[in-house]
Amino acid sequence: xxxxxxxxxxxxxxxxxxxxxxxxxxxxxxxxxxxxxxxxxxxxxxxxxxxxxxxxxxxxxxxxxxxxxxxxxxxxxxxxxxxxxxxxxxxxxxxxxxxxxxxxxxxxxxxxxxxxxxxxxxxxxxxxxxxxxxxxxxxxxxxxxxxxxxxxxxxxxxxxxxxxxxxxxxxxxxxxxxxxxxxxxxxxxxxxxxxxxxxxxxxxxxxxxxxxxxxxxxxxxxxxxxxxxxxxxxxxxxxxxxxxxxxxxxxxxxxxxxxxxxxxxxxxxxxxxxxxxxxxxxxxxxxxxxxxxxxxxxxxxxxxxxxxxxxxxxxxxxxxxxxxxxxxxxxxxxxxxxxxxxxxxxxxxxxxxxxxxxxxxxxxxxxxxxxxxxxxxxxxxxxxxxxxxxxxxxxxxxxxxxxxxxxxxxxxxxxxxxxxxxxxxxxxxxxxxxxxxxxx
Amino acid sequence: xxxxxxxxxxxxxxxxxxxxxxxxxxxxxxxxxxxxxxxxxxxxxxxxxxxxxxxxxxxxxxxxxxxxxxxxxxxxxxxxxxxxxxxxxxxxxxxxxxxxxxxxxxxxxxxxxxxxxxxxxxxxxxxxxxxxxxxxxxxxxxxxxxxxxxxxxxxxxxxxxxxxxxxxxxxxxxxxxxxxxxxxxxxxxxxxxxxxxxxxxxxxxxxxxxxxxxxxxxxxxxxxxxxxxxxxxxxxxxxxxxxxxxxxxxxxxxxxxxxxxxxxxxxxxxxxxxxxxxxxxxxxxxxxxxxxxxxxxxxxxxxxxxxxxxxxxxxxxxxxxxxxxxxxxxxxxxxxxxxxxxxxxxxxxxxxxxxxxxxxxxxxxxxxxxxxxxxxxxxxxxxxxxxxxxxxxxxxxxxxxxxxxxxxxxxxxxxxxxxxxxxxxxxxxxxxxxxxxxxx
Numbered sequence: 001x002x003x004x005x006x007x008x009x010x011x012x013x014x015x016x017x018x019x020x021x022x023x024x025x026x027x028x029x030x031x032x033x034x035x036x037x038x039x040x041x042x043x044x045x046x047x048x049x050x051x052x053x054x055x056x057x058x059x060x061x062x063x064x065x066x067x068x069x070x071x072x073x074x075x076x077x078x079x080x081x082x083x084x085x086x087x088x089x090x091x092x093x094x095x096x097x098x099x100x101x102x103x104x105x106x107x108x109x110x111x112x113x114x115x116x117x118x119x120x121x122x123x124x125x126x127x128x129x130x131x132x133x134x135x136x137x138x139x140x141x142x143x144x145x146x147x148x149x150x151x152x153x154x155x156x157x158x159x160x161x162x163x164x165x166x167x168x169x170x171x172x173x174x175x176x177x178x179x180x181x182x183x184x185x186x187x188x189x190x191x192x193x194x195x196x197x198x199x200x201x202x203x204x205x206x207x208x209x210x211x212x213x214x215x216x217x218x219x220x221x222x223x224x225x226x227x228x229x230x231x232x233x234x235x236x237x238x239x240x241x242x243x244x245x246x247x248x249x250x251x252x253x254x255x256x257x258x259x260x261x262x263x264x265x266x267x268x269x270x271x272x273x274x275x276x277x278x279x280x281x282x283x284x285x286x287x288x289x290x291x292x293x294x295x296x297x298x299x300x301x302x303x304x305x306x307x308x309x310x311x312x313x314x315x316x317x318x319x320x321x322x323x324x325x326x327x328x329x330x331x332x333x334x335x336x337x338x339x340x341x342x343x344x345x346x347x348x349x350x351x352x353x354x355x356x357x358x359x360x361x362x363x364x365x366x367x368x369x370x371x372x373x374x375x376x377x378x379x380x381x382x383x384x385x386x387x388x389x390x391x392x393x394x395x396x397x398x399x400x401x402x403x404x405x406x407x408x409x410x411x412x413x414x415x416x417x418x419x420x421x422x423x424x425x426x427x428x429x430x431x432x433x434x435x436x437x438x439x440x
Numbered sequence: 441x442x443x444x445x446x447x448x449x450x451x452x453x454x455x456x457x458x459x460x461x462x463x464x465x466x467x468x469x470x471x472x473x474x475x476x477x478x479x480x481x482x483x484x485x486x487x488x489x490x491x492x493x494x495x496x497x498x499x500x501x502x503x504x505x506x507x508x509x510x511x512x513x514x515x516x517x518x519x520x521x522x523x524x525x526x527x528x529x530x531x532x533x534x535x536x537x538x539x540x541x542x543x544x545x546x547x548x549x550x551x552x553x554x555x556x557x558x559x560x561x562x563x564x565x566x567x568x569x570x571x572x573x574x575x576x577x578x579x580x581x582x583x584x585x586x587x588x589x590x591x592x593x594x595x596x597x598x599x600x601x602x603x604x605x606x607x608x609x610x611x612x613x614x615x616x617x618x619x620x621x622x623x624x625x626x627x628x629x630x631x632x633x634x635x636x637x638x639x640x641x642x643x644x645x646x647x648x649x650x651x652x653x654x655x656x657x658x659x660x661x662x663x664x665x666x667x668x669x670x671x672x673x674x675x676x677x678x679x680x681x682x683x684x685x686x687x688x689x690x691x692x693x694x695x696x697x698x699x700x701x702x703x704x705x706x707x708x709x710x711x712x713x714x715x716x717x718x719x720x721x722x723x724x725x726x727x728x729x730x731x732x733x734x735x736x737x738x739x740x741x742x743x744x745x746x747x748x749x750x751x752x753x754x755x756x757x758x759x760x761x762x763x764x765x766x767x768x769x770x771x772x773x774x775x776x777x778x779x780x781x782x783x784x785x786x787x788x789x790x791x792x793x794x795x796x797x798x799x800x801x802x803x804x805x806x807x808x809x810x811x812x813x814x815x816x817x818x819x820x821x822x823x824x825x826x827x828x829x830x831x832x833x834x835x836x837x838x839x840x841x842x843x844x845x846x847x848x849x850x851x852x853x854x855x856x857x858x859x860x861x862x863x864x865x866x867x868x869x870x871x872x873x874x875x876x877x878x879x880x
Binding site: 007008009010011012013014015020084085086089110111112113114115116117118138139141142144145147148149152173174176177180194195224227228230231234235236237238241255256262263264265271274275278279281282283284285286287288289290291294295296297299300301302303304305306307308309310311312313326327329330332336337338339341342345346347348350351353354356357358360361362364365366407408409410412413414415416417419420421422423424430431433434435436437438439440 | 447448449450451452453454455460524525526529550551552553554555556557558578579581582584585587588589592613614616617620634635664667668670671674675676677678681695696702703704705711714715718719721722723724725726727728729730731734735736737739740741742743744745746747748749750751752753766767769770772776777778779781782785786787788790791793794796797798800801802804805806847848849850852853854855856857859860861862863864870871873874875876877878879880
């Protein structure tokens, strides 16, 4: 089976800083990194289970997952996803992009705010609440505290049915707890790190609950996997071109990459992308800083800086070419606001012109940019896009000489926090530094 | 009258990169810039009307504003704020930080998404809808199109009562339209640019609708104005210390500033801050790139980069020291998740420890950081904080030699867009560039 790729990359506005010839000059390195990634001959090779999306879940796990999703959708009103980082960003990105009922999924355990938890508990009051608690170990502070706070929202006689744990297959406190409670469990695979886990049960259960076609999502990613593996030439493979382009620009001195969209529903996709690239590349004191902008919204806040600020920015647009719901600009009898020249025009066309205007303006202002075009926004195309980003990220890290799959720096605040909280084994606090205060 | 300042700045983790001595060395320049700003002897001096928060609205305007707010709160269910950039970010920041009913205010005209507009219209169906359309000219594309789409949501016989225009005092198409419709109008002052306008009618009407005490907000800012004017010594004035610190660090080579919070309700405050500093400083190819992180959420996505990525980051924390609603960590009979060591502890204390852990870890990782402490989160303290940022921003820009109050770069995409849309007077399109496509 072969489907047409839903992804095209337009690189015209990378010139003159970056040309196809300059990418071609890097093709030996890019190809080698791609092969090493695919053949698991690289740093972190034990975490490349995401490379084959259709093989992450066994057929049996897939059946169990779909049955649990169907049950929860039938019996409950809301799903609380308890997880932090890669345990919720992928599912939230897909749900907000595609679901017709994103408000039926809420998120907890991704912060330690009493205000947030209080409002969430109020919002869930009177509802039939399902919980999917997602944690490899079960001991990460944020989700563990949230689960203690929210577990009681599920009636005691329903907890074994409506609480689902996604955790390690064989060990850990959450697995033990779930088994004691009689809850269904799904697997956080050993071979897939959090930020690459959206197509495992970590992402699929919440996504399925929100009514998104998870089969199409995985199939779209699987097709993209074939396409990614089909060519190691960066001029014929958008994932490799993207990896190469951002690498060359980084070594030209650019330090920040903006991911830009023109549809608010893609906001959380950019948050997922920020984790994927920031946590993968941002180590050993190198890496492009990933930032996100929602346009046209942020053209009226960050637009000035992007156009004329410090010239260390590159930009990548994610643009949906078709298939969006549409409205047209209403005509007015009296053209009080001067907008009748747009009367009858589709809003989507106005937005498309805003994108084209912006990409050209930013290039002219000294921001090299490329555009990732999706033929349409669907489960299949979004699955493909996310896979393309994962593959590009892996290659990009290998080009930089860093492990794409570890995150040693995340431990630093945790270690300090455990000391300050007095966690058993971490007593003693952190080195005190005298406050240097400035008051009015 | 004198109130205790609700703001303290702790600079201990700026060392060793930045010490109080290094700030003191800059005090002559800082003081001069502060005086020039206050005495309106600077670039953009005609836009310093925000310096005196209590004098922005006349007593009569204030009465009219409060009466309209009371009427709309009584007669309608929802307020749609139609505006972009500075026309909505300030009010949204305050409403999300302080309102008990933030969901009663929704936002439109801040993008050109048909999907967003379609969902918004559905959400407003069956509700008594008020509209506050905010635009100096009335011809900005995004809000003008949104007003055409949404005006019909207000019944024809209620439009003169439930639609309010905030616009130029004397001219422009929105003023003319509002007068023809018989709607109340409030003023976007000539002396205050969008990103400094939160304490004018631009911000106050939506904020008041959301039930926030706008009198306290303005008073808090007015008190902060007195404090800011009370000392031009950066070691005795947090606004000036902040301006000086980020300036010195910028000239040491740091290129990106992160504004970090530990409360989700402060998320949009950071978006407002990003506009304030990005649009003010980001010109002439200089300026710190403003980015925002919501912690602890983003410690599990951007945390790795912040801890170990390229060392061009500085960080400013906004921390609320007290007054938050609270919960405690529930005790469990069986300590299945190992969290019983926190049983009975306030969530707010756990969050406080997370902040202290993070600030220390980031300093140790090479990210100089400072903390702006608010004694509590209230209308008065938030008004003070926003004023402090505005004052610091003005001084910071003058230290950099740029006009704090213009935004010439925002026109670039608009000009291209008008050409592409075929707006009368802008026909002809933009220069075509051949697509450089990469496909699988």
